[in-house]
Amino acid sequence: MEKQRSSFTGKLGFIMAAAGSAVGLGNIWRFPYLAAQYGGGIFLLVYILLAVSFGFTLMVAEIAIGRKTGLSAIEAYKKLDSRFAFVGVLAALIPTIILPYYSVIGGWVTKYLFSFIAEDIHVIAADGYFEGFIASSFPPIFWFFLFIAVTAIVVVLGVEKGIEKVSKVMMPVLAVLTLIVAVYSICLPGSIDGIKYYLLPNFSEFSYKTVLAAMGQMFYSMSLSMGIMITYGSYMKKEVSIEKSVRQIEIFDTGIAFLAGLMIIPAVFVFSGGEKSALNKGPGLMFVTLPKVFESMPAGKVIGAIFFLLVLFAALTSSISLFETVVSFFQDKMKWSRKVSCAVVVGICMLLGVPSSMGNGAWSGFTLLGMDFLSFCDFVTNNLMMPITAFFTCVMAGYVLKKGTLETEMALSNGSEKLYHVVIRYVAPVCILLILLTSVLDFLGIMKL
Ligand code: TRP
Numbered sequence: 001m002e003k004q005r006s007s008f009t010g011k012l013g014f015i016m017a018a019a020g021s022a023v024g025l026g027n028i029w030r031f032p033y034l035a036a037q038y039g040g041g042i043f044l045l046v047y048i049l050l051a052v053s054f055g056f057t058l059m060v061a062e063i064a065i066g067r068k069t070g071l072s073a074i075e076a077y078k079k080l081d082s083r084f085a086f087v088g089v090l091a092a093l094i095p096t097i098i099l100p101y102y103s104v105i106g107g108w109v110t111k112y113l114f115s116f117i118a119e120d121i122h123v124i125a126a127d128g129y130f131e132g133f134i135a136s137s138f139p140p141i142f143w144f145f146l147f148i149a150v151t152a153i154v155v156v157l158g159v160e161k162g163i164e165k166v167s168k169v170m171m172p173v174l175a176v177l178t179l180i181v182a183v184y185s186i187c188l189p190g191s192i193d194g195i196k197y198y199l200l201p202n203f204s205e206f207s208y209k210t211v212l213a214a215m216g217q218m219f220y221s222m223s224l225s226m227g228i229m230i231t232y233g234s235y236m237k238k239e240v241s242i243e244k245s246v247r248q249i250e251i252f253d254t255g256i257a258f259l260a261g262l263m264i265i266p267a268v269f270v271f272s273g274g275e276k277s278a279l280n281k282g283p284g285l286m287f288v289t290l291p292k293v294f295e296s297m298p299a300g301k302v303i304g305a306i307f308f309l310l311v312l313f314a315a316l317t318s319s320i321s322l323f324e325t326v327v328s329f330f331q332d333k334m335k336w337s338r339k340v341s342c343a344v345v346v347g348i349c350m351l352l353g354v355p356s357s358m359g360n361g362a363w364s365g366f367t368l369l370g371m372d373f374l375s376f377c378d379f380v381t382n383n384l385m386m387p388i389t390a391f392f393t394c395v396m397a398g399y400v401l402k403k404g405t406l407e408t409e410m411a412l413s414n415g416s417e418k419l420y421h422v423v424i425r426y427v428a429p430v431c432i433l434l435i436l437l438t439s440v441l442d443f444l445g446i447m448k449l
Contacts, residue, residue, distance in 0.1 A: 014236050015245050020167055021228055022253045024318030025105055026221040028178070028311050031257040032264040033285035038213045039205030040197040040265065040279075044258070046206075046214040051254050054431075055218050056416075057423040058390055059229055059246045061397045064409040066233025067242070072328060073227025076234070081400055087392045091227035092329040094381050094389065098226070099322045099345070100352035101377045103151065106315045107143035107357070108134070108287060113312055116294075116305035124304075125295035130287045135361035144357050148349050151319045155327065156342050160320055167317045174310040175256055181307065182262040185270075185293055193274055194266030208438045215435065216382030222253055223318075225386040225393070228325055243412050260286075267293045283374065352377065369443075383439070391432045398425040 008014040035043045069076040077088035111133065115124050123129065134140055154163055186195055219225045236242075264286055265279075271292045272278030281288055294304035323345060330341035352373075355363060359372035368376040397406055398421070412420055 008235050008237065014232065014240055015248055016168055017164070017235075018223075018229065018232050018245070018249050019252050020164065020171065020317045021223045021232070021321045022221065022249055023171060023174075023256055023314055025102065025109070025311070025315050026217070026318075027253065027257040028260045028314065029105060029109075029283070029286050031217060031221065032261045033282055034213050034217050035198065035261045036265050036268060036279040036285055037282065038210045039202060041199050041201035042203060042205045043210055043214055044198065044261065045201045046210050047218060047257075048254065050211075050214055050218045051222070051250060053419065053423050054215070054390075054428050055222050055224065055250060056246060057420050057428060058219075058224050058393065059222060059249070060242055060410055060412070060416075060420060061393060061406065061424060062224065062229035063233035063236065063242050063246065064406040065393075065397070066230035067236050067238070068406060068409045070234050071230075072234060072332065073230045074329065074332060076230050077396070080405070081396060084392060084396045084400070087389055087396070088227065089333075090385060090392075091225060091230075091389050092325070092333075094226040094385050095228070095322045095325045096329070096345075096348060097352065097377050097381050097385075098220075099319065099326060100349045101356040101374045102315075102319055102322060103148045103349055104140070104144045104353050104356045104374060105283070106147035106151075106312070106319055107140060107145075109308055109312050109315055110147050111139070111143040112287060112291075113305060113308035116301060116308055121291065121295050121301045121304065125291040129291070130284050134284065134357075135364075137358060137362050140357045140360070141354060144353055147315075147319070148346060148353065151316065151323050152342060152346050154316075154320055155323050156339070160324070163313075163316060163320060167313050170310050170313040174314055175252075175259070177303075177307055177310060178256060178259045178263055181293065181303075182259045184297060185263050185267045188267065188270045188293075188296070190270045190274075191266035194269030195262075197269065198261055198265040208435060208442075211431075212383055212435050212439055215432075216386060219386040219390065220382050221257060222250070223321075225389040226325070228321065231325065231328075242410050243416055263293070264289050384436070387432045387436055391429055391436075394424050394429045394432075398429070 008017060031047075035047075065076050065080065066072075069079050071079060073091045074085070074088035077091075078085040112124070154160060185191060223229060233242075236245075267289050268278050268281075268285070271289065290307070291304065294300035294307070297303060323342075326345050326348075327338065327341045330336050330344055331338060334341075336344065355366070356374035356377060359366065359374050364372060366373065369379070371379060407417070410417075410420070
């Protein structure tokens with residue numbers, strides 16, 4: 001039975017839904033640790049340049065593809081040009097790999113929320129607390145199961161609307177609280193080196209890895225190259241301006257990521273005494289740094305608990321939409337019922353999530369390309385599959401489709417239209433190819449950069 005495609009109510013409905021999907025752990029957890037690791041200011045600069053060029057262009061293209069066809073990713077690519085059907089499948093595979101490890105991190109957030117409620121803050125902020133937690137076997141898996149169970153139950157019961165309503169209130173509060181903590185962080189004595197590191201680009205830290213990491217992060221944070229914006233576009237009313245909506249989502253998404261960096265990176269300098277290795281904590285950075293910030297704050301325990309609750313909501317709205325995307329992929333492609341599809345998705349999450357969690361502890365000896373399992377899933381999706389999907393999207397939109405097919409749908413203003421064409425035809429495909437080629441050569445050891 002063909003389901004009637006409902007529309008978002010008006011402009012705000014679309015922006016809130018798309019922003020709800022975009023703002024999540026990517027902004028608060030992933031962006032700060034990458035910025036810390038890849039040179040601070042230079043990463044921030046590259047990220048912003050990519051967001052306003054690539055990010056803008058690709059999001060406009062994806063939403064236009066969705067609204068034009070009224071279909072979800074797999075069917076949309078097929079309909080526009082059957083030779084590009086594989087791009088739709090690739091795009092749908094990405095959230096299937098992201099969801100399991102996203103839920104592992106969601107589990108860490110849930111655990112921290114409970115810790116802030118039930119434990120002494122000095123215990124949580126002590127050195128080694130986080131490391132001890134992720135290296136243990138059972139607790140992280142327990143929290144991961146809890147997170148994925150809540151996500152699945154929300155989807156199975158079809159109560160996303162309820163969660164969305166709550167998160168419409170929670171998101172702006174999260175933005176405000178992040179701002180407050182960021183201001184507090186930069187006022188800590190000794191933060192100035194960290195502020196400089198984060199805000200002033202140091203060109204000697206630049207390498208292709210900065211661009212690769214920033215590009216992957218941009219796709220991830222803006223939920224691009226995984227079919228999600230195509231699906232959202234298919235629900236978008238014709239009279240809503242794509243250009244304006246994309247600008248607003250972009251500003252909101254980048255703004256929160258920027259503040260999250262400001263909240264965490266200067267604090268890393270404060271609490272490590274300026275030691276460089278503290279910047280390379282990777283996925284644990286936020287969990288190690290923030291408790292120390294809250295510990296030094298008046299009423300830090302309460303603020304910390306509220307903060308992790310808000311982050312948990314941001315993570316849940318994202319994991320729900322990831323879960324939905326994967327479920328509808330199985331429903332459409334395999335013609336499985338919704339219940340069966342949900343069960344299969346939970347199964348996949350266990351299969352990929354348990355090794356992601358154990359990779360930090362008991363199974364840390366098992367690595368792929370030198371990475372633990374969680375980092376490997378993160379790397380393969382963000383730094384390989386998403387650029388490849390984006391590349392083919394650019395080729396299709398910029399060269400293969402008849403001019404005007406998507407352009408009339410986009411109805412861009414003059415300046416943006418020029419930017420769009422240059423980026424989709426030349427800048428984006430060439431940069432993506434160069435970056436991918438460099439990483440492959442580097443990996444093979446032919447070129448050491
Ligand atoms: N953009 C989300 C974040 O920043 C994460 C995410 C990646 C996502 N892919 C998605 C969310 C697909 C929803 C749907 O955390």
